[in-house]
Amino acid sequence: MQNMISIKDLHKSYQIGNNSLHVLKGINFEVKEGDFVSIMGSSGSGKSTLLNILGILDEADKGEYWLDGVLIKNLNEKVAAQYRNEFLGFIFQSFNLINYKSALDNVALPLYYQGIKRKERTEKAMHYLEKVGLADWATHTPNELSGGQKQRVAIARALASNPKVLLADEPTGALDSKTSYEVMELIQAINDEGKTILVVTHEHDIAQMTKRIVHLKDGLVTDDKIVEQVRAAAYV
């Protein structure tokens, strides 16, 4: 199977005052299409930085990043925006929904930036809301929804543009364990349909629900192993 994500010798450092903080010190790994990878590491291990680079929100200083056969390097903001829109779906710890927009409009936002007409957009968005089980909540604004519901809206939004890769940054970080498992069940179901998913987490039980765990420590991959996937449904 083709590599969906391929990273070679990735370096990244931040300038803080006069000191240079070397966060990523040469990371190599590959993710195949349909894979379900969790990236683990203590805070400061560089996992968020890695995710930002993978999300084309940030750029590496050195090294190569191939996304579905496309080299991501020196993109201008316009092209970067286009790639983010077409290739990637984001799920954040704090949901990051737009508060004054309804659930449906939030889900439709990536489609808006693709220039899709309103009618088609609404249909597609509704489809994904149904998929995450929130069709009845379409007209509600985020602050009328529970944490789990918000995250599911965010997942629907991430799926809306039918991206190649889903990037989830601590998707269950703000949720209680029961809701966490429900959300993970949904994410597993999406992976079962063949979507490539990367999850950044520091919770072991969440990591165990993926198919592969990559450990980061001090900016280097220390461990990369295939695991026996635990179905979240078992907990619910």
Next chain:
Amino acid sequence: MSNLFSRENWNEILEALSANWFRTLLTAFGVFWGIFILVILLAAGKGLENGVKQGFSGIATNTAFLWTQPTSKPYKGMPQGRRFNYQNGDVEALWENVPGLRFVSPRNQLGGFNGANNVVRGLKTGAFSVYGDTPEFIQQEPMEIIEGRFINQSDMENRRKVAVIGQGVIAGLYEKGEPVIGSYIKINGVNFSVVGVYKKKGNNNGNAEESLKQIFTPFTTFQRAFNFGDVVGWMAITAKDETSITALLPQIKELLKSRHKISPEDDRAIGNFDLYQEFSKVNGLFNILSVISYFVGILILISGVIGIGNIMLIVVKERTKEIGIRRALGATPWDIRGQILMESIFLTIISGMAGIVLSSAVLKIIDLLMSGMDTSSMMFANPSVSLGVVVIALGILIVSGLFAGMIPAQIAIKVKPVDALRTE
């Protein structure tokens, strides 16, 4: 994506602005107030201008009046202090030698302010100003003929003894309801048939009553009937629109001086009043007034626009996270910049339009209140703004909306998605 006319864009903008109604309203008020003041100021200036120009209304302003005064310098053997008169020949000579003239009207007058009774009709008598005039005179000092007609060319040629009288004359010489046209009045012992009744336009320098107590007769008849020979009392000379009478005056004076053997250096012999010059001064005054109105109005408007810029800055700060989310979901920098700019322009224009509408409504009310009054002596009439002013105001609004949004938009696109999403 940043299509000005796309409905999607407008939905986005409306959603963003309506997310905080109260603040949007307060922000809009600054620009609303600015444009309101601007329009009211301009309209008030226009009202003042209209009021003052009412005094000139209808008068051919490109006109100068020339009369004679005693000479102030001896010349060609003649002493100073010599009196002279214009003659019919001067009118011809002016026509022939000065190009660019539209009217040259010789005038003569009998009676006048505080004059003795000079007009008789039956048992009634009255003191009126009696003028000898040419048919063109009505175009220099327009009057409304409310009955009959004004003097015409055949009156001139046949030296008909006809007269056009004002309403003040009718009040003095006629019973109420008596037919006026075709009746006879006796001016200094000579019978004249009344052929027309006039009403003056404008306020005639506040002398409205006196201006209605006038009698106009054909210039030729006047000269013969009242023993004026070929004497011309004074002349009203109007230049064609493309030249100003002010520019022609030296030439006219020079010609008259040479015809009456007056020293070229004699500045006093030819008395003159240049209406055009006076009118230009008034015009200049109002131009300055409108510049001041624009200046003050735009300054107030700018403070409103700065308010909008300020709020947009806060909005951008507040929505840093939202902007980050949008960027992560695929918004290009232009999408973001466009949205902020459009929001600011939209806000500016909407509030500006509200200001224009309200100020127009206020002007309409003033208009209604004033319509019942006689404005002729108020120096203020019909305050209004032209469509041109509204278009200019709108242009100013769009430009200032752009300026108000520019800095915030620039800050907005500098927001890095990573940093934006990290702010908790």
